[in-house]
Structure formats: structure tokens, C-alpha cells
Amino acid sequence: MLLLAFETSCDETSVAVLKNGCVLANAVSSQVKIHEEYGGVVPELASREHLRNLMPVARQALDQAGVTPNQIEAVAGTRGPGLPGALLVGLRASQGIAFILDKPFIGIHHHEAHLYSPWISGDPLSLDIDAFQPNVSLIVSGGHTMLVQVSAPMKHRVLGMTVDDAAGECFDKVAKLIGLPYPGGPELDRLAKEGNEKIHQFPRPKLHDDSHDFSFSGLKTSVRYFIRDNPEVLEDGLRLRDLCAGVQSAIVDVLVKKTVRAAKRHGLRCITASGGVTCNSRLRTVLEEVCRDEDFMLRLANPKLCTDNAAMVGMVAHMRLANDCEFTSLDAEIIPNWSLEQLA
Ligand code: KG4
Ligand code: ZN
Numbered sequence: 001m002l003l004l005a006f007e008t009s010c011d012e013t014s015v016a017v018l019k020n021g022c023v024l025a026n027a028v029s030s031q032v033k034i035h036e037e038y039g040g041v042v043p044e045l046a047s048r049e050h051l052r053n054l055m056p057v058a059r060q061a062l063d064q065a066g067v068t069p070n071q072i073e074a075v076a077g078t079r080g081p082g083l084p085g086a087l088l089v090g091l092r093a094s095q096g097i098a099f100i101l102d103k104p105f106i107g108i109h110h111h112e113a114h115l116y117s118p119w120i121s122g123d124p125l126s127l128d129i130d131a132f133q134p135n136v137s138l139i140v141s142g143g144h145t146m147l148v149q150v151s152a153p154m155k156h157r158v159l160g161m162t163v164d165d166a167a168g169e170c171f172d173k174v175a176k177l178i179g180l181p182y183p184g185g186p187e188l189d190r191l192a193k194e195g196n197e198k199i200h201q202f203p204r205p206k207l208h209d210d211s212h213d214f215s216f217s218g219l220k221t222s223v224r225y226f227i228r229d230n231p232e233v234l235e236d237g238l239r240l241r242d243l244c245a246g247v248q249s250a251i252v253d254v255l256v257k258k259t260v261r262a263a264k265r266h267g268l269r270c271i272t273a274s275g276g277v278t279c280n281s282r283l284r285t286v287l288e289e290v291c292r293d294e295d296f297m298l299r300l301a302n303p304k305l306c307t308d309n310a311a312m313v314g315m316v317a318h319m320r321l322a323n324d325c326e327f328t329s330l331d332a333e334i335i336p337n338w339s340l341e342q343l344a
């Protein structure tokens with residue numbers, strides 16, 4: 001089964017080709033440079049860039065896979081959640097291609113795609129579903145922070161999510177406050193490696209809260225006040241690195257402790273993580289240490305698949321097709337606020 005998959009929910013234009021669940025190509029065109037000067041994703045610009053890039057990226061994926069369009073047997077595309085204009089470009093393009101090729105179309109939930117990305121591994125990348133264990137999955141990106149219980153493939157339930165900012169948004173906003181370029185997460189991660197996390201302590205919001213929810217807007221505000229009261233920190237390279245390490249440590253501490261607690265509460269012995277913030281070096285290290293100490297199985301998404309990509313969208317479509325799923329109509333609409341609960 002040759003499958004063509006599209007992802008355009010935010011600021012990555014991505015097209016993948018999969019053969020029987022094996023990733024033959026996963027082409028990604030990032031819009032970071034376009035949004036950099038605005039310090040965040042500008043929805044109108046994102047839609048325009050998807051429109052401009054989608055067909056060249058699709059051609060690149062097909063060429064890399066050595067596949068011609070008429071060999072494609074099914075088409076998948078992200079239907080939601082995401083930015084409406086951005087989703088619309090990818091969904092209509094993928095439905096249009098399915099129509100022209102007269103092949104089935106499957107609309108995919110973006111978070112469901114993230115949920116299975118930690119199980120995509122190897123070279124070539126393929127679904128390691130034989131290793132699957134019931135797990136708690138942390139989806140952590142610039143737009144989302146949530147904990148999901150995955151009791152079996154395609155069977156999941158949201159345990160908690162952020163009530164305000166996503167963790168990646170917190171990284172990016174703090175980075176902006178201290179003058180780092182967008183997106184700030186990777187840059188803050190780099191500086192934090194050379195800093196001492198113990199010098200400046202920041203609050204761990206909702207850490208002792210009984211729910212599985214997160215909150216990161218207060219942390220960002222406390223950094224704002226800290227800088228207002230200690231502006232000289234911005235002029236001192238070492239103190240700036242200590243500040244980065246302190247902020248990163250607070251974010252990672254909350255993410256890891258709440259994930260581990262959710263796993264224990266639900267009797268799950270496996271933790272998975274995906275989304276852009278899963279690229280964070282400290283998050284990866286601390287999760288590895290804790291899971292080793294607690295004897296949990298850990299599956300972290302391959303860094304290439306942490307940020308948005310069509311390979312993970314295609315993989316969910318592959319799983320659905322293998323389960324004789326219903327196809328999605330060619331005039332189905334985007335669902336910008338689609339929640340995982342609605343999907344279940
Ligand atoms: O999954 P993604 O590409 O897009 C969204 O759906 O938002 O994630 C992008 C987010 C940004 O907030 C970016 O700063 C963050 O992931 N990020 C990181 C790192 N690499 C990417 N945050 C912390 N440390 C990193 N190394
Ligand atoms: Zn995403």
C-alpha cells in the first residue's frame with residue numbers, strides 16, 4: 001500500500017510517502033525564517049507559505065521515494081486541530097489529489113499523529129508496534145502540552161492539558177524577553193547547558209496540584225518580574241546562562257514529574273513523549289534518568305519526528321487502513337478545535 005500524507009496544521013509544510021507503514025520520504029519545509037521577524041507564527045503568512053510550498057514539497061517527497069503520483073493508493077491529510085487557514089490549504093490539496101487519483105482519503109487528527117510518533121523508529125523509519133506498551137504520552141510543543149493515556153493502539157483518553165500557555169510557548173516567550181531569536185526554545189536549551197540551574201529558582205506551576213493539568217503563563221510572568229528587578233542579568237553572559245538553566249529546569253521539572261505521576265496513578269509502566277519541546281536536551285536526559293530509576297519503558301520521538309511532519313500523519317492513516325477504517329469524505333471540513341476526546 002503506497003500512501004501520500006500531508007501536514008500543514010501550523011508552520012511546517014510536510015509531505016510523506018509511506019509504503020506498507022515504512023517511510024520512503026518525509027519532506028518538510030519549515031517557515032521559521034518567515035515568522036522570525038514577528039516573534040511568532042502569523043496565521044495569514046503561514047497559509048500563504050503552505051500554498052506556495054505544498055506542491056514543490058510534494059514533488060520532492062515523491063522524487064525522493066521514487067514514486068509517481070499514479071502509483072499512490074491512498075491519501076491522508078491533517079484535518080485538525082491547528083490554524084484554520086493553514087489546515088485548509090493542506091486538507092483541500094490532499095482531498096483534491098485523492099479526487100484526481102480516484103483513491104480513498106483519510107482525514108487525520110494532529111494529536112493522534114503525535115501520539116504514535118514515538119513508535120516510529122529504525123532505518124528506514126517504520127512503526128515499531130510490536131514493542132507497544134500501554135503508556136502515558138506527553139505531547140509538548142509550541143501549541144500544545146497534554147498528557148494522554150494510550151491503553152492500546154488507537155485507544156486513548158486525555159488526562160490533562162495546559163490551562164494557558166503551552167510549554168514551548170513558555171520557552172519562546174521567555175527567550176523573547178531575554179532577547180533571544182525566535183523560536184527561542186532551541187537557543188534557550190543551548191545557553192542553559194552552560195548555566196547553573198540552582199542560581200535562580202522559578203516557580204513550578206501546578207506541580208502539587210491534584211490534576212494532570214499544566215500552567216506555564218505564571219512562570220513566564222515571574223521571569224518578566226525577575227528581569228525587571230535584575231536587568232543587569234541580561235548584560236552578563238554567565239548570569240544569563242544561569243537564568244536560562246533555571247527556567248528550563250522549572251519547565252522540565254513540571255513536565256517530568258507530572259508525567260511520571262500520571263503513569264503511576266494509572267498503573268502504566270511506559271512513558272512516551274513527542275512534539276517540538278521533546279527535542280529539549282534536558283527534558284530527554286531527565287526523562288531517561290527517571291525512567292531508568294523507576295524501571296519504566298521510555299519511547300522518545302526521534303528528534304526528526306518531534307516537530308510537525310507528515311510521516312506521523314501517514315503512520316496513523318496506515319494504522320487506520322489496516323483496521324478497515326471508514327474513509328473521510330472529499331468535502332469534509334477542517335476542524336480547527338478538534339479535541340482528542342471528540343475523536344474517541
Ligand atoms: O511541534 P512544533 O514544531 O510546533 C508546534 O506545534 O508548536 O514545536 C515547536 C516548539 C517551539 O515552541 C520551539 O521553541 C520548541 O518546540 N522547541 C524547543 C526545542 N526545540 C524546539 N523547546 C525547548 N528546547 C528545544 N531544544
Ligand atoms: Zn504538532
